[in-house]
Amino acid sequence: MNIYRAILFCLTCGLLLPEVLPAHAQASSGAGVTSTGAVDGVKDPNNGGSALTGARHPLYRLRKSDVVEIRFTFSPEFDQIANVLPDGFIALKTIGDLYAEDLTVLELGDSVRNAYATILRDPEVSVILKDFDRPFFVAGGQVGHPGKFELRSRTSVVEAIAIAGGFTEQSKHSQVVLFRKIADGIVEAHVLNIKAMLSSRNLEEDFELTPGDMLFVPQNRISKIRKFLPVSSLSTFFTPAQF
Numbered sequence: 001m002n003i004y005r006a007i008l009f010c011l012t013c014g015l016l017l018p019e020v021l022p023a024h025a026q027a028s029s030g031a032g033v034t035s036t037g038a039v040d041g042v043k044d045p046n047n048g049g050s051a052l053t054g055a056r057h058p059l060y061r062l063r064k065s066d067v068v069e070i071r072f073t074f075s076p077e078f079d080q081i082a083n084v085l086p087d088g089f090i091a092l093k094t095i096g097d098l099y100a101e102d103l104t105v106l107e108l109g110d111s112v113r114n115a116y117a118t119i120l121r122d123p124e125v126s127v128i129l130k131d132f133d134r135p136f137f138v139a140g141g142q143v144g145h146p147g148k149f150e151l152r153s154r155t156s157v158v159e160a161i162a163i164a165g166g167f168t169e170q171s172k173h174s175q176v177v178l179f180r181k182i183a184d185g186i187v188e189a190h191v192l193n194i195k196a197m198l199s200s201r202n203l204e205e206d207f208e209l210t211p212g213d214m215l216f217v218p219q220n221r222i223s224k225i226r227k228f229l230p231v232s233s234l235s236t237f238f239t240p241a242q243f
Helices: 002-013 023-027 105-116 157-163 194-200 221-228 231-237
Strands: 067-072 080-083 089-092 096-099 125-131 136-141 147-150 176-183 186-192 214-217
Touching: 067 105, 080 089, 089 105, 096 105, 105 125, 136 157, 157 176, 157 194, 157 214
Parallel strands: 136 214
Antiparallel strands: 067 080, 067 125, 089 096, 136 147, 176 186, 176 214
């Protein structure tokens, strides 16, 4: 009993209160607390967090078959136009081959400047991208005009199918496949129900294409067996709206 009376006395006098306070109540005092602007471990991009470490607007990098013009401010006799060859090199006057693939225009300018510094004193070089592989998408399968098309502006899947000539009578509108390369050797596929989107007049799920995307419109089932059915029976089995 004496022990219980001692504990009750301590609680009454407030001697044990700091130890029994909830952790969040102690933290709310504001002493020694630093705000990081993080929520669930995600840093606030306005505070210079990890969200800003990536390249938001990456510069174009040279590819095979690209064409560049190289100009020398004080030595115009070395001005030239060079193609990025299949092996990734460009051939420079007097200097020889220089690797250019995957470089930005600015990086190539630095490389050319360093290469010619062996024969010119402090060369001033400017590089201009003259021709390059323009963004494109590919449409195949049951569309009016299968092929490769330039991606000149923001284009959705429905718009891309229209550019490719629209659906044919044999197309399966409900299972259009969008193939997208996300890394070397890795391609993801999305199956889109274009029929449902158009019927509901809701294009919120209509994907926006990125350069290099491929659309494939498969053949519907009735068209696969159509050649095996008597012509007089086609009206019984074939209703285009079902596909």
